[in-house]
Amino acid sequence: MKLTRRGWNNLVIIGVLLFVAIIQLPELLRQRLIPEPSATTQDTAGLVRLLPSESRIEKLVLPDVIFSQQAGVWQSEPAISDDPAVIVSHWSGIAGTKVDADTYARLSDKLTAPRSVEVWLTDQAEPYRLTVYQLPQFWLLQNWAGEWLAITVEPGYLFPAT
Incomplete structure (x- = not known):
């Protein structure tokens, strides 16, 4: 042929x-x-989560306060006037707007005095070390996946007065 x-x-x-x-x-x-993995960083509203979904905090170490559970009740060291369980629930539920690389580059000269936060989760052997910056209009946080997110809350929402 x-x-x-x-x-x-x-x-x-x-x-x-x-x-x-x-x-x-x-x-x-x-x-x-x-199927898609269940631990996605974005929820249905398009917000980026600070911690993996379905995770439970075992211990939260802020610069001035340490939160831990004893007999199922949240305790703080040193003692604070706010309810420790409420502060821990704030940290576990944080979700914010994702900050892209260009925006982060523009903000980088304003990022001074970082705060480091350790979050121990029940299913992880090592803690997540999160970086937090306070800017005049919002907070800038680096989540467990290394993404930056912005949230607008009062300082006492994240860091209680001791």
Whole structure:
């Protein structure tokens, strides 16, 4: 069987299309068959979470206060006037607007006096070390996945007075 030039062109085109389809097939199957991981950094409202979803705080170490559970009750050292369980729940539920690299670069000269926070989770052997900056209009926090997020809350919401 002898093919014409047009026949060979059609054969080459079909061959290239089959080659591309074979290369793309594993990724397509992976997207269709494997579910998304449950520990995503973004929730349904488009906010970035500070901690992994479904995580539980075991111990929270702020610069001036340490929160830990004893017999199922949250305690603070030193003692604070606020309820320790409320402060811990604030930290566990934080979600904010994601800050992109360009915005972070523009803000970098204003980022002074970082605060470091350690969050021990029940299912992790090592704590998450989070960096927190206070700016005049908002707080800038680096989450467990290394992403920066901005939130607007009063200082006592995150760091209680001792």
